[in-house]
Amino acid sequence: MENSTRVICGIAFHTLERDVMTPLVDCAIAVDSAGTIQSVTTPGDKNHDGILARAEADGTVFPVPEDCYLVPGLVDLHIHAPQWPQLGKALDAPLEDWLLKYTFPLEAKFSDRDYAFEVYDDLVATLLAQGTTTAVYFGSVDLEPNIILAEACLRHGQRAVIGKVAMDDPATCPDYYRDPSASDAIAQTRAFIDAVAALQKGGEPLVHAAITPRFVPSCTDDLLHGLGALAQQTGAHVQTHCAESDWEVAYVRDRLGKTDTEALKDFGLLTDKTILAHSNFVTRSDMSLLAKTGSSIAHCPLSNAYFANAVLPVTRALEHGIKVGLGTDISGGFSPSLFDTARYALTASRCACAGTNPDQLAAERGTNETPLTTTEVFWLATKGGGEAAALPVGAFEKGMQFDAIAVQAGHATSGFRCSDADTMQDIFEKLVLNANAAAIAKVWVAGETIETTSKQGR
Template sequence: MAPSLEKTIYIGAFVHSKSLQDLEICQKGAIGVGENGTIAFVERNVINPEALREREGWESAKTVRVGENGFFFPGFIDTHIHASQYPNAGIFGKSTLLDWLNTYTFPLESSLSSLTRAKQVYTRVVSRTLSHGTTTAAYYATVHVDSTNLLADICLSKGQRAFVGRVCMNTLSPDYYRDASVADGIRDSQACIDYIQRIDPSAELVAPIITPRFAPSCSAECLRALGALHRETGVRCQTHISENKPEIALVKELFPDSKSYADVYDAAGLLTPKMILAHAVHLTAEEVALIKARGAKISHCPASNTALTSGCAKVRELIENGITVGLGTDVSGGFSPSVLEMARQAIWVSRFVAMNDGDQAKLSTEEVLYLATRGGAKVVGLEDKVGGFEVGMDWDAQMIGLGAVPESGESNLEADDPVDIFGWESWDDRVAKWVYNGSDKSTVAVWVKGRLVHQTSRYER
C-alpha cells in the first residue's frame, strides 16, 4: 500500500454538496489532511492561513494553495463504466443496444484475453479517468480472470479507488466469448474475488464486485448461482436493467414466469442494498417500488442512453420515490470518460423529460453535482468515506483551476483552461461555468485518500 503521507493543509476556496439541493461554496477555506489521508479539520472564513500552523502537531505541515479562480471539489464517482470498452468510446454508429453489443463490444472485449492488449487498454482508461477527476470507479472488465485481475492491479498501483468485476455470461453472446458453463463462471468469479481481496485485504482502495452482464446474457441458473455467491461472500453486485424497450421485451420472452425485469434479479437473490442497477430508463411503477423495497441503487447513464437512443430516464421520479441515484459514464455506450460531462448530460436529459412532463422534471446544477459525488458514494456504499469534505472522511479531491481572461482579451488559448472567467462572475456563476464548459484541462490535480494520483503542468506544489 501507499507509504505514510505528510500532514497537508489545503488552502483556498472549496465547494461540495451538503445535500441534494444545497451546494456549499466556501471562498476562504482550509482543510487539514492527516498522514492517514483523512480530513482532520475544516476551517471556513480563514483570515490568516499561516495561523493554522499554530495547531499542535501541524507546525511542519505542508501547504497546497488553489489559484484565485480555482477551488477544491470532491473526486467524482463513476458508478458504471466498462473499462474493457474504452477503445470504442465514441464509436457507436447507428446501432441500438443489442446490435451494438454484437458489432462493437463482444469482439473488443474478447480480444482482451491478451494480457499485453489488456494492459494497454486498462492502463489508459485508469489514467484517463483519473485525469478527469474520477477518484472512484465501478468497472466492468471481461470474462477473463487474468486480465480482470490485471485491471485490479493497475487501479491499485495508480491509486484509484475501484470496484472491479469479472463479467459473467453464459448465453446470448458469441460462442467465442462466454462462460463455458455456470460452474465455470462461478469458479472464475470466485477466483477474481479471492485475488482482489488478497492484494487489498482491507478494501482500502480496490474491491471485487459480482457482475452478471445483464439478464439476457445469463440463464436463470446462472443468476441464481451468482445470487448464492453474493450471499456467501457479501461482495457487491452490478448489472444492467431496463435500458431499452427491445431488451425488456427480450427479458420477458426469456423469463416468462417473472413478473418484470426487476423481478428476474429479485428471484435470483441479486436485488439487494449492495446491487447497482445501470440505466433504469423504462421501469414500471411496480419495479420502482420493488427496487426501493430491496434498497438497490441506480446508476444514471445519460450520454449512453441518448447515444444508443435507449430513452430518457426520469431521474426526478426515481429520487422522489426514495431511490439512491448516481452517475455513470457507461463507456463505451457513453462517448466520454468524464463524469463532469455526465453531469451536463444529466441536465439535458432531464430537460428532454421536462418538455413532456413539466418543469418539475428538470435537474439543477446543484443536483447533478450531488449525484456525481455524494449520490455516487451512496450507490457504491462509500458515503461515510468519500463524496464530501467533513472531518473523518478521506481526502478524495480534485483541484479545479479556471482561466482568468486578461484585460486585453488576448492569451494563449491552447494553454488556457476552457472556462473563461472575466472577474465579475459570482462564485455560483463560476461553478456553473465549470459544469457547462469545463474539461479535464480544468482538473489541475487529483488526490485519492491523500495521495496525489494525477497532476498537470499547472499544479504548483
C-alpha cells in the same frame, strides 16, 4: 510528506444535499495519513486558526494553486473497461450489430495480457486526468485481465469497483466469448473476489470486487441464482444492467414473467451494494422495491440516447428514495468525462420534462416533471455517486476519504473564466457546466496527489 497528516486550503464547493451547494471559502481540510478527512473548517470556526497554525509550523499546509477551486473527485458508476478502444465508434449501429460485430470481439481480445495491460493503463490514466477519482468498471469474461485492471487502478491510485463479467447463456452469448457453464462463472467470480482482496494493503481498500452478471438476458437462471447466493455470502458489490431498453424489458417478461427488477430481487441480486446501470424503464413499483433494498441506479444519459431511446426520470427515482449517480457507460456513450455526462443529464432531463415534439401542445409534450438543476447534476456526479457506490467519498466531511480535484479557471484552455461580479454560486455553475480536462490542475485520491500521466512500462 506523503504519509503524514496535511491540511489542504482554498475555496471549495460541495453538495451535502442534492439541491444545495455549500461554498467553503478559505477552508482548511485536515487529512490524516490514511486519507481520511479529520476536520473541515472555515475562518471563524472554533479550531480553524489553531489547525492552520499547527500545520504551518509543521510545514504541512498545502494551498491549492491560484485561481483553483476544490471539488470532490468525480464518481463514474458505469464503465465497460474493455470497450475503451472503441469509444466513439459505431454508435449509429443497431444494438445487436454493435454487440456482435464490434463489442464482443473487442472484449474477447483482452485475454491477451499485454493488450489488457496497455489499454487499461491508458484508460485509468485518462479517467484520472478527467477528474474521475472513483470508477465502477465492468471488466471482461476471462479472469486474468480483470486482475490486470485492478493492478492498474492500484498503480495509478484510482479508487475502483471492478467486476469479472459473467455471461453463460449459449442462446444469447457467442461461443467465443462466454463462460463455459454457470458453475465455472461462479467459481471464477469467487476467485476474482479473492484475488482483489489479496491485492489490498490494509486501511480503507482502494479497489473492490463486484459480482457482475452482464444482464439477465445473457445469463442462465442457474448462474443468476448462484451469483445471488454469492452476493449474500460475501457482501461484495453487485453490478448489472437493468431495464435499459424496451427489448430487455420484453425479453425478461417473456422468459420469467416479471420485470427485470423483480427478477434481480428474486435471484438475490438486489442488495444495498448493488449498482444497476440505466434502469430507464423501471416501473413505480420497481422504484419502491429498489428504495427498499437500498440498491442504486447508474444514470447514463448519453448512452441512453443511442441504445435505449429513453431518459431515466431521475427526479422521480430520487423522490422514491433511490440512490442515483452518473455513468459514462464507456463505450455506449462517446465521452470519458463525467462533467460531460452531468451536462448531458441536465440536457436530457430538460428535454424529457418539457417534451420536444412541436406537433403537440406544450402541456402535452413532456413528462411535466421537475427537471434537474446544475447543482443536482453535480451532486449526482459526487455525493450521489459515492452513496450509490457505498463508498465514503463525494463530499468534504469528517470521516470521508479525501478524493478531490482542483479546477483552475481563467487560463487559455480552462473552458471558463470568473469575474469580480460572480457570486460563489455563479463560479460553481460555470465550473460544472464549462470546465474541461485541461482545467483540472490537481487530483487527489485517499489524500495522495495523483500523477495524471501514463505509467506504462513494466
